Amino acid sequence: MNRSKKRNACLSALLLIYTFPVWAQLTEGSGMFEFSAYPGLAGKTMRIFYHKPTGEVGDMPILFVMHGVLRNAETYRDNWVELSDTYKVLVIVPEFSNELFPGSRSYNYGNLRSSSGTLNDEQHWSFSLLDPIFDDVVSRSGSKQQRYDLFGHSAGSQFVHRFFLFKRHSKANRVVAANAGGYTMLDLDVDFPYGLKGMGFDKERLSHVLGRELIIQLGEEDIDPAHRHLNVSAEAMRQGRHRLERGMTFFSSAKELAKRLNIDFKWNVRLVPGVAHENEKMAVDIAQYLYAH
Numbered sequence: 001m002n003r004s005k006k007r008n009a010c011l012s013a014l015l016l017i018y019t020f021p022v023w024a025q026l027t028e029g030s031g032m033f034e035f036s037a038y039p040g041l042a043g044k045t046m047r048i049f050y051h052k053p054t055g056e057v058g059d060m061p062i063l064f065v066m067h068g069v070l071r072n073a074e075t076y077r078d079n080w081v082e083l084s085d086t087y088k089v090l091v092i093v094p095e096f097s098n099e100l101f102p103g104s105r106s107y108n109y110g111n112l113r114s115s116s117g118t119l120n121d122e123q124h125w126s127f128s129l130l131d132p133i134f135d136d137v138v139s140r141s142g143s144k145q146q147r148y149d150l151f152g153h154s155a156g157s158q159f160v161h162r163f164f165l166f167k168r169h170s171k172a173n174r175v176v177a178a179n180a181g182g183y184t185m186l187d188l189d190v191d192f193p194y195g196l197k198g199m200g201f202d203k204e205r206l207s208h209v210l211g212r213e214l215i216i217q218l219g220e221e222d223i224d225p226a227h228r229h230l231n232v233s234a235e236a237m238r239q240g241r242h243r244l245e246r247g248m249t250f251f252s253s254a255k256e257l258a259k260r261l262n263i264d265f266k267w268n269v270r271l272v273p274g275v276a277h278e279n280e281k282m283a284v285d286i287a288q289y290l291y292a293h
Helices: 001-020 073-079 083-089 126-141 157-165 203-210 244-261 279-291
Strands: 031-036 045-052 063-066 088-094 149-155 172-178 217-218 269-272
Touching: 031 073, 031 126, 045 073, 045 083, 045 126, 063 073, 063 126, 063 157, 073 083, 073 088, 073 279, 083 088, 083 203, 083 279, 088 126, 126 149, 126 157, 149 279, 157 172, 172 203, 203 244, 217 244, 217 279, 244 269, 269 279
Parallel strands: 063 088, 063 149, 149 172, 172 217, 217 269
Antiparallel strands: 031 045, 045 088
């Protein structure tokens, strides 16, 4: 090969390196990687915390865990380390920071609407990030999974149950909403985020969400009406005095709607005795429920 051809071959190799990103592999144990490969992020970078147990990762279930109002993804990851090792589950905790996703509108409510109230394009929904992050995790880890489980606590539970309602074609499998402080009720006469008025729902879409599995996990002692992070707006108070009541209202009203629409209702409510607004204890219960077999 002459000098010119060698130079061209080297240039081609460099172009390949810079054109196609080389993903850092997920090492065993706890770690973090950065994610930006989604148009809706507009060039911004998210941090993704994870815990990868020892062993063959290919067949391990993948669980996404959504953090609460403090946006403390690393803490939520740490709460799952022992459970991840025990049940051999790859745990992924995306950080929806206040800097990138300011306020409830951008996180709890999924950035469905702009600050002016108009409906955003779906690629800009916060909900729309989970599937691309999952695909990235599969690429980095060598996983053979095609779907993931999804668990959220408190503000994360608000994110999760609305994700369930609006992302009808996602790769999420089992979805668990734990101890949310407020819900989007399946009521076409109540404005979002407390209802579905003007959000494009009809009988067919209601039937779709009622006929899919949703687990509403509630701590039986999560009954503090003065909790410092509890939404006490008039709309939220109509759902109940505290988180336990509100979760039961959400479940029972959906069950009644399914009956009226003659739908095979697939939702479940899971009550956790002796537990209040405590993510770690809710995690222990749901990890056993999902993965102890």
